[in-house]
Amino acid sequence: MxxxxxxxxxxxxxxxxxxxxxxxxxxxxxxxxxxxxxxxxxxxxxxxxxxxxxxxxxxxxxxxxxxxxxxxxxxxxxxxxxxxxxxxxxxxxxxxxxxxxxxxxxxxxxxxxxxxxxKQTTNEKEESEEKTSTSVSDQDTGSYQTNQTAKSVKSIQEVNSKVQLSDLKSRVQGFPDPAQAPNHYVKKYSENIEYKDWFDKTFPDYSVLDVVGYRPTHITGFPDNDNHPWHYVDRYNDEESYKDWFDSQFPGKSIYEVLGYSESSFQKIPNWIKNNAKWWSSGTISDSDFLVGIAYLINEEIIYVPNLSESESSSVISQNIPIWIKNTAKWWADDQINENEFLKSIQFLIENRIIHV
Missing domain, CATH: 2.60.40.1930 (Macroglobulin (MG2) domain)
Incomplete structure (x- = not known):
């Protein structure tokens, strides 16, 4: 190929x-x-x-x-x-x-x-302060109690006063998996004795939903513990109307903050490609070395290229890359733009035949 x-x-x-x-x-x-x-x-x-x-x-x-x-x-x-x-x-x-x-x-x-x-008009600020002072402890009670075991359940607010949800979610590498819904783990906890023992030893002070669940928000049922985090992140990145709705409901907050995960949990691109981007932008490695990473993103369908046959993928041959393209790679390597913005910029280059596949 x-x-x-x-x-x-x-x-x-x-x-x-x-x-x-x-x-x-x-x-x-x-x-x-x-x-x-x-x-x-x-x-x-x-x-x-x-x-x-x-x-x-x-x-x-x-x-x-x-x-x-x-x-x-x-x-x-x-x-x-x-x-x-x-x-x-x-x-x-x-x-x-x-x-x-x-x-x-x-x-x-x-x-x-x-x-x-x-960020806010005077009226909106006053309304926001009124909402903040209103108790939200009764919201989403049903969804957070669903399939819960007999173990005493602390409220998510209590957990937040102790430790950030993203800290709990990063305590064990790969757990919880953002491709799994919170209720997947709740069910597994209630049905699998070995899993229950492991969880209780690893998180002795927390219930399952304390660790894997979402924070309650001012919108009843959002986020829903039946939906996995990637469901929401993909919608936010791919659907402009959904992004607009989310940003209007949670001004100043990222989708990751609302879900209680760190952004790094949703990394699609391997670290070696980001390192390559940094080294390439500083002239440490060659154009062809950097293009190996772009070919990988295409082959793994992290960047989608329509009508690409298997016979068209494997090695990379390139002419000299215009110097200005290095800026996007540098911004991403320096975390000035996020992974999704970097992917969209490379996709743009492909779609506009600046990179010809």
């Missing part, structure tokens, strides 16, 4: 980090408003000096410029250089009040604009 990967036309893909040019505060970027609150749509438009084949790279940075909250790349709409994009101010990275920066890179020039952002 053989994969042939080669690279064509140098397109700027998520490569803003490569530029150390002085920003130009020119009248290039226009915003529909100067201030926004969580959940609102930010409309960004403008006109750049058109250069054929050049992509526009765009970032929105948090007030300290320590994190990228939104990243995108696109071509101008036509040869007059006009562009128009909209982004929802929603998700776990929109977690600071303050002045956010829109950074645009085009044809080796950097442009910036800024706007004010607040």
């Amino acid at each position: 053989r994969i042939i990967i080669f690279f064509i036309f140098p397109v700027l893909v998520l490569a803003l980090g490569a530029f150390t040019l002085t920003p130009v505060f020119a009248d290039i970027i226009s915003l529909d408003k100067q201030s926004y609150v969580f959940g609102e749509v930010i409309s960004i438009s403008g006109q750049v000096p058109y250069s054929e084949g050049q992509f526009i790279g765009l970032q929105i940075l948090n007030p300290t410029k320590s994190d990228i909250v939104t990243i995108d790349q696109f071509l101008p709409k036509n040869n007059d250089g006009f562009f128009s994009k909209s982004y929802k101010a929603q998700g776990p990275k929109w977690n600071m009040d303050g002045i956010y920066t829109v950074k645009l890179v085009y044809d080796e020039k950097v442009y910036e604009e800024s706007f004010q952002f607040k």
Whole structure:
């Protein structure tokens, strides 16, 4: 089997980090408003000096410029250089009040604009405080008692005051498996004596649901102990409407926090590929060494390539990789973007025939 990967036309893909040019505060970027609150749509438009084949790279940075909250790349709409994009101010990275920066890179020039952002309006903040003061101990009682054994069950709130759920879930490597629903373990505990003995010795102060279950939330039945964590993570990553709903319900929180797992529990990409990405971005290893990792992701269907036959996968042959692609690999290796964002960027390269499989 053989994969042939080669690279064509140098397109700027998520490569803003490569530029150390002085920003130009020119009248290039226009915003529909100067201030926004969580959940609102930010409309960004403008006109750049058109250069054929050049992509526009765009970032929105948090007030300290320590994190990228939104990243995108696109071509101008036509040869007059006009562009128009909209982004929802929603998700776990929109977690600071303050002045956010829109950074645009085009044809080796950097442009910036800024706007004010607040996580909550005054009314929403008051309502949130009222909800916080309301007891939630009666919510989801049925789902958390389902199939529970005679063992005394502490509330999830009590567990949280003692130790974070993600700490409990990482105490034993591979347990619990995010591909298994919490109630899978509850049933196994009640039916398998050896498993029960192992669990009680490993977690002497906790019930099964303390360790494998979800925190109760303000939404009855969510998360549901009959659904495994990957069910929710995949939906969040793959369904835009589901992501929007989740971010609106849990502003400032990630899907992993709500499920009570660390993000590393959902790692799809082997560590050696991430190490390769770091070494490649710093010039320590060659292009061909890095492409071995990309071929692995395709062969293992971590990156989906439609209509790929078995005879087309195995070795990798490449031309020189455009230097700007290394920025995405570096961001991922430095945890400036997450694994899913890295996979989407590589998928973009494949779909747009920058990487030809």
